[in-house]
Amino acid sequence: MRDHSKHIQISREEVVSGLLAACDFSPKIEMVRLDESFGRVLGEDVVSACMLPNVLTCRMDSIAVHWSDFVEGMPDTSGWVRGKDWEFANTGVAMPEGFDTAIVIEHVVVSDDEQRVEIDAAPSAQFAGTSAIGSRLKPGDVLAKAGEIITPDIAARIAGGNVTSVAVRRKPRVAFVPTGNELVPAGSAVVPTGKNIESNSLVVRGKVEAWGGVFLPFDIVPDDPDLIVQAVKKACACADIVVLNAGSSKGSDDWSVEQLEEIGTIICHQVNHGPAHHSSAAVVDGTPVVGISGPPFGASFTLGFYLLPLMNCFLGLATEPFKVAARLTEPFPISGPMSGHGGARKYAGEERPSEVVAGKQFFGVRMLNVEMMPDGSLAATPVAGRPGSPATLTANALYMLESGPDASRPAVGDVIWVELR
Known part of the structure; x- marks a missing residue:
């Protein structure tokens, strides 16, 4: 029987810290078209390539006038001629040539033939109602900063500076290596007796793509030490991060952790939480390898624990989990060994x-x-x-509840820090 007594067990926080410290995720930048950049992380500041407005522009639907006509008070407009003394000026449009001031149309009465005007409010100053050249944007003005995630509004702001391509952080490539003699691909014509459907690849793919990465799937690898080593080495050669699924527990066919120890540097063999106690972390050929347990429920939420911080680090985003303070409304259910017949609780050899x-x-x-x-x-x-x-499955938060007879448990009404999913 293999010896598991010296397995390194550390906390979730220590695992993440160890992985991040061991990785060289220096920024990797690529240029993409602005209209294909939604959801990407800017790798550099984006600056304006143009001047806006590039001419004196009207700010509102107005009439354009000469300020000099108002210096001594409200003028008599009965003899004004359109095109010479006044002209229509519309929002965002260049002021008619020769005119320097605008009066909003609501303060003007225009004749039916649109040739004469009466004004009931004078402009407050020269250039009133207008926007000066460069008042909105000048070449070199910052439109968006490095580290911002490009949303439709940010993309529109960038386009407003006459920019059509942006430098973004390259998406992290995440390889997924499923292992296990008992696994067969989903969609198999026949599921042999004793076999299970491999479904974690869907969980990993969905999360990787939602978190801004590129998913690199590997075929199912049997529980063979040499084949596991070959698959991991290959994955590390083509990916920025590797997720190795299953084989991290203490079964006779669980080889993943031992092989990681052989070909890389082990950060931990297991973690101090359950489910997913048998999650591991290692670095192979400079590539972080996150070992997640086989059962889907453990695999799913531990990806958020250990894969997400790595992907965020690669993208230059925050690596800390997002937590909020909330008041506990009910006591946490008591967990324990499985119930026997009639609801009596018992301890048995088949229970971990x-x-x-x-x-x-x-x-x-x-x-x-x-x-x-x-x-x-x-x-x-x-x-x-x-x-x-x-x-x-519909829960939207999680809490790390300390276990053990001496552990402190929050009471109903206490404010606790929970992690949003």
Whole structure:
């Protein structure tokens, strides 16, 4: 039997810190068309290439006049001639040549033949109602800053500076290597007896693409040490980040962690939370390798724990989880061994012993629903069930609840910091 007694177990925060410290994610920039840049992260400041407006421009639907006609007060306009003494001027349009001031159309009565005007309010100063050359934008003005995510509004602002391509952070390439003798691809004509459908690739792909990355799928790798090494090495050669699925526990066919230890630097063999206690982290050939456990519920939320910070770091975004303060509305459900017949609780050999070790912290991941109350505060209600179970799929937050007899548990009414999903 292989010896697992020296497995390194650290906290979620220590895993992320170790991975980030071991990676050289220097900025990688590429140019893309502005109309294809939505959701991308700007790699450099974007500056205006033009002057706006490039001529004296009217700010409102108005008539254009000469300020000199108003220096001594309201003039008699009965003899004014259109095109000589006044002219129509519209919002955003260049002022008619020779005119320097605008009066908003609501203060003007225009004759039916549109040749004569009466004015009931004089302009306040020369150039009133107009925009000066360069008042909105000058060449070199910053339109958007590096690190901003391009939204439609930001793209429109950039286009307004006559810019049609932008420098963005290259999307991180994330390779996914599923392992396991028991797996077959989804859509197989026949699912052999004892086999399972490989579905985590869909979870990983969906999250990678939603988080701004490029998904690189690998074929299912059998539980063979040499084949696992070959797949990981190949993945590290073509990807910025590798996700290795399953084989990180203590079964006789679980080789992933041992092979990572052989070909790379292990950051941890396991983490101090459950589910997904058997999550690992390593660096192989300079590429971070996130080892996620096989069960879908553990695989899904641990991607947010360990893959998302790496992708965000690559993109130059914040790596800390987003947390909010919310008031606990109900006690957390008590978890424990499975119930026997008749609801009696029992301990049995088929149940994994508690991971809580005296003197060491361990956390159970609990799911919650967070909602805004009428007074604007947030309320958090625990959801029964393990992460990923049907009952928790609609939960929108999680909380790391300390386990063990001496652990402090928040009480109803306490304000706790929960992580939004």
